Amino acid sequence: MAHRPNSKNELSSKLLSRSSATRRKPIEFCFLSLFPEVFPPVLETSLLKRAQENGLAKYSFVQIRDFAQDKHRKVDDTPYGGGEGMLLKADVLYAAWKSVGPRRPRPGSKTKAKAATILLSPQGKKFDQEMAKEFASYSKLVFVCGHYEGVDERFIDLCVDFEVSIGDYVLTGGELPALVMADAISRLIPGVVGNARSVSGDSLEGDLLKYPQFTRPREFQGLTVPDILMGGNHKAIQTWRQKEMEERTRLKRPDLWEKYLRKKGSG
Numbered sequence: 161m162a163h164r165p166n167s168k169n170e171l172s173s174k175l176l177s178r179s180s181a182t183r184r185k186p187i188e189f190c191f192l193s194l195f196p197e198v199f200p201p202v203l204e205t206s207l208l209k210r211a212q213e214n215g216l217a218k219y220s221f222v223q224i225r226d227f228a229q230d231k232h233r234k235v236d237d238t239p240y241g242g243g244e245g246m247l248l249k250a251d252v253l254y255a256a257w258k259s260v261g262p263r264r265p266r267p268g269s270k271t272k273a274k275a276a277t278i279l280l281s282p283q284g285k286k287f288d289q290e291m292a293k294e295f296a297s298y299s300k301l302v303f304v305c306g307h308y309e310g311v312d313e314r315f316i317d318l319c320v321d322f323e324v325s326i327g328d329y330v331l332t333g334g335e336l337p338a339l340v341m342a343d344a345i346s347r348l349i350p351g352v353v354g355n356a357r358s359v360s361g362d363s364l365e366g367d368l369l370k371y372p373q374f375t376r377p378r379e380f381q382g383l384t385v386p387d388i389l390m391g392g393n394h395k396a397i398q399t400w401r402q403k404e405m406e407e408r409t410r411l412k413r414p415d416l417w418e419k420y421l422r423k424k425g426s427g
């Protein structure tokens with residue numbers, strides 16, 4: 161029987177995958193911070209706002225200071241043994257963390273945790289697309305944003321599942337790193353970016369950078385769009401794009417290029 165692209169089976173499987181994308185419970189992002197006012201302006205913009213409106217993501221913010229245990233609402237103190245700066249206190253952080261109730265699997269349990277507590281830290285594992293994909297499979301992510309000199313180590317021992325850095329530089333606080341992570345993770349949730357293909361074709365997917373892209377006008381400041389893109393030959397365009405992806409990865413990101421070649425060789 162001839163293949164009909166709009167056959168009932170194909171259509172129903174499309175509908176099924178769409179409904180499973182929208183049926184998923186929203187992924188919860190919970191931010192523990194001394195400066196929670198940093199988050200809404202970013203999360204209430206563009207695709208992240210739409211993700212929340214469409215029930216795909218939920219954001220909440222906890223003011224760590226609300227859990228201070230003394231009348232001065234003290235959240236930090238000097239480090240034992242001396243040294244620079246102030247550390248966020250373990251007891252205050254612990255109370256704030258407990259208030260959002262991230263359930264953890266019992267020790268020794270083989271089931272994968274549904275919630276994870278992430279401490280933003282320049283000492284953490286460096287965030288990348290692979291990690292974003294892994295975190296997108298959780299149902300709740302609690303981000304703990306450090307400030308000043310950092311946090312009391314005992315809070316990390318008791319409550320933190322992952323320490324994550326967004327790069328080898330030191331920022332004043334964990335708020336921007338948490339937003340960077342939430343943005344990268346959100347766009348991997350099915351339905352957040354309208355066209356799933358635009359996510360799977362992004363730079364870094366498949367260890368290659370994306371090919372160069374152009375839009376109207378055809379000529380700008382003496383620079384023209386490559387002829388191949390104007391010809392309508394989709395196979396030739398595909399071949400050109402693949403070549404460009406490989407070439408620019410080789411030139412711009414030799415580390416990624418090596419990884420790509422290694423995987424290709426072993427695949």
Ligand SMILES: C[S@@+](CC[C@H](N)C(=O)[O-])C[C@H]1O[C@@H](n2cnc3c(N)ncnc32)[C@H](O)[C@@H]1O
Pocket residue numbers: 279280281282283304305306307308309310311324325326327328329330331332333334335337
């Ligand atoms: C000034 S930093 C503290 C650095 C700490 N004294 C150290 O040497 O590891 C304050 C807070 O900013 C956040 N932070 C700074 N740089 C970061 C990075 N590259 N990635 C993730 N979080 C970072 C962390 O939450 C950290 O606790």
